[in-house]
Amino acid sequence: MFQSKKNIIAGRNPVTEALKNGQTIDKIIMFKNASGDSIQEIRKLAKELNVPVQYVPNEKLNSLTNVQHQGVIAYKSSVVYQDLQQVIDWINEKGETILFIMLDGITDVRNIGAIARSAVCCGAQAIIVPDKGVGAMNEDAMKSSAGALERIQICRVNSLLKAVDTLHLNGIKVFTSEMKAAKKIFEIDLTDPCCIIMGNEEKGVQPYMSKAADEHFTIPMKGGFDSFNVSVAAGIILYETMKQRGGK
Template structure:
């Protein structure tokens, strides 16, 4: 199984970015200074690469080598652009199904969702460049290899992806408890996309506002929410149930 590759050192990471390597996340030591560091920061901003400022102890745990204050993860998969993904899928599918993840942060939840997405025929997953869980070796393992099978696109903002999908005649459904509508009352019989939120905050209110529909799951126990990967599975299989007799 291919694992996430780590590279370290400011110059090496700059060279990797300029060479087009799929950098998934960069960890930067807090308080780092210098012209080369400023150059790296500028490139990260320009390319929209996810970066976290962390204590040096975190970097020491990531690598035993001379990291020079910066460690980067090269993703084991390549990412699509939103336009490339949507155009590719809609050209070949009458009933495309997309999944948007609004700043999901846990790599194992991410992997479990990718696995369920592959099993339910999801045509593509869309995540945000910043704030989203990276594709790590744990993600690949938890997905049971499905991360190599389901196309994943990165966008600057999930809201922009919602607008683009809607402009492509794809209905967007937000999975949220902040509605009275049950998932079973939402039609999934056309081209659609489902949005799942982060583990702690759910979907951003501004994104819920622009979605075509909002839907929730019935919770009959005392605990107020499901694990996001479990909830995602229920939503996806409701879409499968409704679509099973329709022409793909």
Template sequence: MEVIYGVNPLREALISGGEGVTRIVVARGRSESSISEIRTLAKQRGIPVEIRERSFLDDLAGHASHQGVLGVCTAYRYQDLDAVIANRHPSCPYDLVLILDGILDPHNLGALIRSAHCFGANGIILPERRAASVTGTVIKTSAGAARHIPIARVANLARALDELKTKGFWIFGADARADQSVSDPDYQGAVGLVMGGESKGLRPLIRKKCDDLISIPMLGKIDSLNVSVSGGIILHEIRRKNCPLSFTT
């Protein structure tokens, strides 16, 4: 069982079809318009709604900030690598896949999923071991984006990179020590972007699998950015170069 908590993540899950949501629990006394919208969406999808005391929701959400509403659902359903590749954004002529090498913080994972979705990535690839998985916290931090973008979980990340290469992907690894600026490549064609873990960055084997390493030039006295911030900057630059962004897309 997983729990989606918070108004926006739950609304996004229902708007996208409510797949896996088995019931919705609302804290007694919550009746404002945002809750009414959730109840209407739940009714349309045949999902039962329960009214319970707030303490019951506290227990289900692990005392996280649930905003008085949550959805109980089956475990997150991961996709396979082919489904991720097939999910090209209709407004972009090229593929873009985000590969995460050992992101441990669920808040960083959620933020990266949100950025990947907002910048039109096909999907995301995670390793099965030594990495955060998609949980209620991740879904909430992603603002519901985790329900709109396919995420694959693979047993061997290096092998997944090899498979992407056989399908024509050029693999860029984000590395603070790289001499090449993020703005240098043209990023034309199918692109895989690898972001390393919070403490150690890219693992040596994964770094060797990358075709190019890129970094973000900085002026401050701190030599690195949070991985989710770095990911957002690089994803934006890739899309700006190979698929010009506009407010109509």
């Protein structure tokens, strides 16, 4: 199925100009054998702007659009990405207690939108996403969030592990859920500045990310079912945090 023309930029010159003019790009899809000065310039700009580049066969590009693409397609983002440290400094200057959500391997844009909606409702100020392995911040995600993605800071980083280091350096604790964790969610102190890592529904939080967390907790359940949907789990965690902080 062809993608909406509203969501993509096709062709070497249009993609180059979009990068130069500050258009927020989710990712670039490039023919794996593409070459030439314009391709080198796109790669250079993408690296400077922390835009992920995915290399694919030409057939894949043809399946994505009927527009003349010249071996390059860029997906436009519906949000503007922010620098993590700058967001931390800005929130601290406002005198607010930091509450962030970090998305590790969540690819379903409907879940991303739902998490963003709960985050805004419960007072979180930012969502941290990796430059690869996460669903696009596109029109579908925006629709699922009911506009919440426009009301929260989105920080895109090239390494979630380095982002955890940045959080720790700023005195922000990092928590994540585990099915077999000793503590329950309501036994964790969430009143201090903190960030919650939410993992992929199938695989959960990656082991090295789980190891980097300060504490782990479980969400109690009845009924013997597998687990909560990730967006529902995020809503429970965020609401518990808001409750602990006085519901403000």
